[in-house]
Amino acid sequence: MFDRDYEWSELSRFVSYPGAEATLGVVSGRRRQGKTFLLDAVCQATGGFYFAATEATEAESLHQFGTALARYLGEPAPRRFPGWDEAVRVLMSLTRSAPLPVVLDEFPYLSKASPQLPSLIQRALGPQGQREGGPVRLLLCGSAMSFMGGLLAGTAPLRGRASLELVVPTLDYRLAREFWEIEDPRLAFLVNAVVGGTPAYRREFTLGDVPADRDDFGPWVVRNVLNPGRPLFREARFLLAEEPELRDTALYHGVLSAIAGGNHARGGIASYLGRKSTDLGHALTVLEDVGMIARDPDVFHGKRAAYRITEPVLAFYHAIMRPEWTDLERPGYGAAVWERSLSRFRSKVLGPHFEHLARTWARWHAASDTLGGLRVRVGSGTIPDPERRTGHELDVVVFGRDDDGRERVLAIGEAKSGDVMGQAHLDRLERVRRLLARREGGVADGVRLLLFGGAGFMPALTEAAAAREDLELIGLDRLYEGD
Structure with a gap:
């Protein structure tokens, strides 16, 4: 397992909760991120029940579920369920004592064929269902982000029922x-x-x-x-x-x-x-x-x-x-x-991707000393230049807060994936800083300048940066390893 410590710790906390009642967790994330690997590993480690749904009719899904359940219980013949009402009741009664993880993977497939399923799970988690069931740790997983995002939202049946809402990111x-x-x-x-x-x-x-x-x-x-x-x-x-x-x-x-x-x-x-x-x-x-x-x-x-x-x-x-x-x-x-x-x-792939990585670095990896203060948000924007009748796009704009709690610009940056950056890039950024100061009514020197160069920097620019506190050069080495 690579770098899923946070996700594993949250899943471990959820499945090991000692309470006598059944609990619900929702796990989502884009496909190919390792959700199934994580959930299967949880079941392997704890003896839990794992069922991966397929895109099928309700009858076929129930048959697949009954077959998987019988195999898990060591029964010689598949379980037969007339509907999900009974299947959910049996599922929530798989344990009466120790907490037991139960995973329904690709849950959107099941709900597509059986729209009543979330409501049946809601009922199983209600007072009557809790009396009839045991300490099942039910985990619903899916990759259809819009569906999974709405599973616990608004007036959805499972709204307010989940003890875990975990998104597995890239x-x-x-x-x-x-x-x-x-x-x-x-x-x-x-x-x-x-x-x-x-x-x-x-x-x-x-x-x-x-x-x-x-x-x-x-x-x-x-x-x-x-x-x-x-x-x-x-x-x-x-x-x-x-x-x-x-x-x-x-x-x-x-x-x-x-x-x-x-x-x-x-x-x-x-x-x-x-x-x-x-x-x-x-x-x-x-x-x-x-x-x-x-x-x-x-x-x-x-x-x-x-x-x-x-x-x-x-x-x-x-x-x-x-x-x-x-x-x-x-x-x-x-x-x-x-x-x-x-x-x-x-131009169309490397350029935009490098700009995005520059903003990501400024948001999550750059030190406060580099940015001139504690950041609160990072984005991009365009500053108008009335004299030249144009606008200047800024690939990176870092905001912090002043002593009064108001947002202010800490740093502005330009990112070029393929150009060796030189004095012209710095001159442009300094002009934008002056325009920004005029717009905000502040002092231009208080805003840091960030130049992100995927192909490096000219020697004169490197020398200038060494002698200035308001200028930072961020190449790929620093983007990947430094702050």
């Missing part, structure tokens, strides 16, 4: 580097931009194939991602197909392609698709609910926002693979597609 970029066992930060960044921090992509999907060095990165992409014989080739399509909320997959693929192509505002996405902006509200909301995109508000203009794809595999597919799908489906054409897609990969 590994962040630093942990992903450790998991992939890549020493070179640049190579780790390149791999992360393609596959992100999903654990299954490291072993099951690539059979442990890791790029040997930077020169092997392109061939590695061709071998594992652009190869129609490997599972990563169609993974992005499957991710959409597996989400029950995404019914019009053509529309959702179109929205993701628009964002991957550099259209981050709602109007730009609508223009790309040839639709009205008002027609996209539902599609954007659904993609946001299932965790495939994020809406990042402009920190200086509350009504503006930029959409980004949260899963690198999806971004890579829609930026690089989908436009070339006809050629890619023919074995042996991956290398040619990769060669002609390198420029697009650098």
